[in-house]
Amino acid sequence: MLKRLKTDFRLSIITILGASALLGITPFAFMRFFQGNYVAGFVDTTILLVVSGGMAYAWVTGDTRRSGMVLAVVACSGAVAVAAIVGEVGLFWLYPCLVTAFFLVSPRVATLLNVSSIAAMIVQGDAFKSDVQMWTFVATALVVSATAYAFALRSDNQRERLEHLATIDPLTGVKNRRSMDEELNEAAAHAERTGLPYALVILDIDHFKKVNDEFGHAAGDLILVDMVTLVQQNTRKYDQLFRFGGEEFVLLLPGVDGEGLLSVMNNLQHVLRKKMKHPGGAITASFGVALLKHGESVESWLERADAALYEAKEAGRDRVIFSDTMPACDSDQPSDKPELAT
Incomplete structure (x- = not known):
């Protein structure tokens, strides 16, 4: 188990996301059902089930590409939905999703997800108390996304170089x-x-x-x-x-x-x-x-x-x-x- 986590970077991110969902979202889901906020509770439960299912799928099949795509989409869209339902406090859930997306999918897809999520927040606008708060959120979310993009792009390049070195004979250029x-x-x-x-x-x-x-x-x-x-x-x-x-x-x-x-x-x-x-x-x-x-x-x-x-x-x-x-x-x-x- 530990060996797979050490050698499969995307699987480790999926596992961290799954564990975080179980520990972080479960209490809120129970609390919202208890408070009578059934819509928010249903959204939290759906996110929890999909993330847990995606993590299990990745472990069983080893297909981290598909599960990563599903988890990135669900995490970002779920965070937007939670912010729209519970208001300002829900904005905090979007930041880790914006960063995590770059480790679950390609930088290009993650950028599209992040921009779409930020745009959705602007359009629905219910989570913000003022225009100043909204544009402050937009600016900080873009900065976070840009930083994560640069890091993910560099990591992808380094990983490709390491994979090339691990599989190619350096003298002749053929596979080893x-x-x-x-x-x-x-x-x-x-x-x-x-x-x-x-x-x-x-x-x-x-x-x-x-x-x-x-x-x-x-x-x-x-x-x-x-x-x-x-x-x-x-x-x-x-x-x-x-x-x-x-x-x-x-x-x-x-x-x-x-x-x-x-x-x-x-x-x-x-x-x-x-x-x-x-x-x-x-x-x-x-x-x-x-x-x-x-x-x-x-x-x-x-x-x-x-x-x-x-x-x-x-x-x-x-x-x-x-x-x-x-x-x-x-x-x-x-x-x-x-x-x-x-």
């Missing part, structure tokens, strides 16, 4: 292993639902350590960047490349199998062999390929591709080994012909 785990799980789930074939390729640059030792890590880094560029230029936009670790990369190919997969691997091997260079000359790569089987786990899928890569290395490198039975390949060069794992 953390992103790969999420994407492979999604691919396996999608394959189960739709029957779409998915191929997984683990590629490893041959003799990469020797290049680093002889020519330095700067040369090795350039090879990694060049290889990523070549792979991306010779695969589809929706194919995904991940850095698995060191000089190993994982390529996820949706919707391809059989002759199509064979053609893709032949072309990729040929391109890398022809265009990848290092200070001492040409450099090659080895490939292990596995098609996702029905009901197979991601771990097993990766293990089969890794085993095929290991066999490619043991067989002399610069070759493609398939973990699955593939059709024969027409090739003018024997070394271009992908082999089958035994």
Whole structure:
């Protein structure tokens, strides 16, 4: 529970809002019913139920985006309704709602909600004793909203940067292993639902350590960047490349199998062999390929591709080994012909 609150900022705000509603609104709801102000009591009870329900929904489903939107709208509109019913004292409820909205929804949506709430207060006007009080409220509410907007915008930018750093390999610019785990799980789930074939390729640059030792890590880094560029230029936009670790990369190919997969691997091997260079000359790569089987786990899928890569290395490198039975390949060069794992 505490871990989710620490890692999910919006969920923590929703939880705080829910707890505040239970502790802050419940006594007022009872008091207003007791005093005979049933309209205000009904509004307080409705806000309390919706906020509590939204908090429960967010915890159960993890969908904080939708629940956050509902809670922001209900909180702001509820605060306006309470102010219209009970008068001046109800104005104080709107200020925390104006701030909280920026942590529940995007800054643009929160700005729209805040401006709408302030405009609604001006139009109905019953909560103010004078025009001076009304315009004082408007000025302070706008200042609060502007400050919250600036803070929320900065927080969103920082969060996006942190998410980018957490999921992207800084050297090559492709997604890292953390992103790969999420994407492979999604691919396996999608394959189960739709029957779409998915191929997984683990590629490893041959003799990469020797290049680093002889020519330095700067040369090795350039090879990694060049290889990523070549792979991306010779695969589809929706194919995904991940850095698995060191000089190993994982390529996820949706919707391809059989002759199509064979053609893709032949072309990729040929391109890398022809265009990848290092200070001492040409450099090659080895490939292990596995098609996702029905009901197979991601771990097993990766293990089969890794085993095929290991066999490619043991067989002399610069070759493609398939973990699955593939059709024969027409090739003018024997070394271009992908082999089958035994």
